[in-house]
Amino acid sequence: MAECGKCGGAQETGFTLDEGYGTRGPAQWFAGEPQRSIWTGTRMRGVTKRRIVSMRCTRCGFIENYAK
Numbered sequence: 001m002a003e004c005g006k007c008g009g010a011q012e013t014g015f016t017l018d019e020g021y022g023t024r025g026p027a028q029w030f031a032g033e034p035q036r037s038i039w040t041g042t043r044m045r046g047v048t049k050r051r052i053v054s055m056r057c058t059r060c061g062f063i064e065n066y067a068k
């Protein structure tokens, strides 16, 4: 198990949630700048995406996000 970069405490694995209209799922990370689309608000086609894993320190509460 990884250690907290701030205090050296134990980290626990978790995730952050994206909530949309009637949907919810793990938050994701996207490469590059957001491209505007007149149809969907943000163009997502061809964009690299990764699921975000959040590591939370059980001692100080510091959260580190990893997009593996």
Ligand SMILES: [Zn+2]
Residues within 6 Å of the ligand: 004, 005, 006, 007, 008, 009, 057, 058, 059, 060, 061, 062
């Ligand atoms: Zn800590």
